[in-house]
Amino acid sequence: MHFMQSLQTAWTRNNSLVCVGLDPEPAKFPAHLKGRPDAVFEFCAAIVDATADLACSFKPQIAHFAALRAEEALERLIAHIHAKHPGVPVILDAKRGDIGSTAQHYVTEAFERFGADAVTLNPYLGRDSAQPFLDRADKGVILLCHTSNPGAADLQDLDVGGKPLYQHVARLIAQEWNTHGNCALVTGATYPEQLAEVRALIGDIPLLVPGIGAQGGDVQAVVRNGRTAAGAGLMINSSRAILYAGSGEDFAEAARTAALDLRDSINHYRAS
Numbered sequence: 001m002h003f004m005q006s007l008q009t010a011w012t013r014n015n016s017l018v019c020v021g022l023d024p025e026p027a028k029f030p031a032h033l034k035g036r037p038d039a040v041f042e043f044c045a046a047i048v049d050a051t052a053d054l055a056c057s058f059k060p061q062i063a064h065f066a067a068l069r070a071e072e073a074l075e076r077l078i079a080h081i082h083a084k085h086p087g088v089p090v091i092l093d094a095k096r097g098d099i100g101s102t103a104q105h106y107v108t109e110a111f112e113r114f115g116a117d118a119v120t121l122n123p124y125l126g127r128d129s130a131q132p133f134l135d136r137a138d139k140g141v142i143l144l145c146h147t148s149n150p151g152a153a154d155l156q157d158l159d160v161g162g163k164p165l166y167q168h169v170a171r172l173i174a175q176e177w178n179t180h181g182n183c184a185l186v187t188g189a190t191y192p193e194q195l196a197e198v199r200a201l202i203g204d205i206p207l208l209v210p211g212i213g214a215q216g217g218d219v220q221a222v223v224r225n226g227r228t229a230a231g232a233g234l235m236i237n238s239s240r241a242i243l244y245a246g247s248g249e250d251f252a253e254a255a256r257t258a259a260l261d262l263r264d265s266i267n268h269y270r271a272s
């Protein structure tokens with residue numbers, strides 16, 4: 001199924017705008033998993049199985065796996081999600097961006113090697129760097145627009161012809177790059193005013209919103225400023241606050257409770 005169809009289905013079926021982030025950090029794993037040879041896969045698969053019915057998507061961050069030489073575990077994890085929880089799309093958070101010939105290899109990496117349904121991209125190199133991804137109409141292309149980190153304003157808020165750069169990015173992608181309807185944008189939860197500005201510029205294009213939980217973003221402001229008229233259009237990501245909600249043998253149950261609380265909180269504000 002195409003990414004956008006899977007996302008739409010998962011939003012509805014699971015009544016959820018929660019994107020569960022998969023950022024393994026072995027130092028934070030529960031004691032019974034530490035030192036096990038396949039701990040990264042076992043930890044992440046347990047989180048996935050405990051939260052799949054509460055999520056609209058999963059978002060593994062590739063650096064968390066690559067730094068551990070655990071790319072093979074990531075391949076198996078994504079295959080596990082597709083096999084056990086079909087219909088919940090997987091976003092590979094890789095923030096790729098390079099000249100076209102190299103970008104083609106990143107396409108193969110994300111969609112053939114890892115089997116992801118969508119990938120995050122940095123649009124800074126321009127249209128030709130994104131084109132090999134945009135051409136994959138069946139896959140989601142999620143471009144950084146206004147990120148959640150403290151330094152986001154250094155470049156993204158620069159005045160370019162009377163408008164901040166991130167607004168040019170939003171307009172360009174919505175009006176010119178999204179010819180196959182497979183684009184989404186990243187807008188951080190920690191900048192709710194910019195989130196509202198982006199939503200006003202892009203219509204119903206989905207937004208991936210990191211920055212809830214560990215980074216302190218406000219759920220109510222995100223939902224109020226980012227939802228579409230239909231009350232959806234958001235993939236609100238939480239990684240550490242779900243993954244490490246517990247530290248004992250019941251870590252997956254604790255993660256489920258954290259994901260459930262976030263889903264219910266989001267839905268409370270969706271309805272109001």
Ligand SMILES: O=c1ccn([C@@H]2O[C@H](COP(=O)(O)O)[C@@H](O)[C@H]2O)c(=O)[nH]1
Pocket residue numbers: 021023061093146147148149186187188210211212213214215237238239240241
């Ligand atoms: O602007 C951005 C873009 C991506 N991220 C990624 O999202 C998660 C956030 O993790 P938390 O533990 O929920 O803070 C992480 O993988 C980042 O690399 C982001 O935070 N901001």
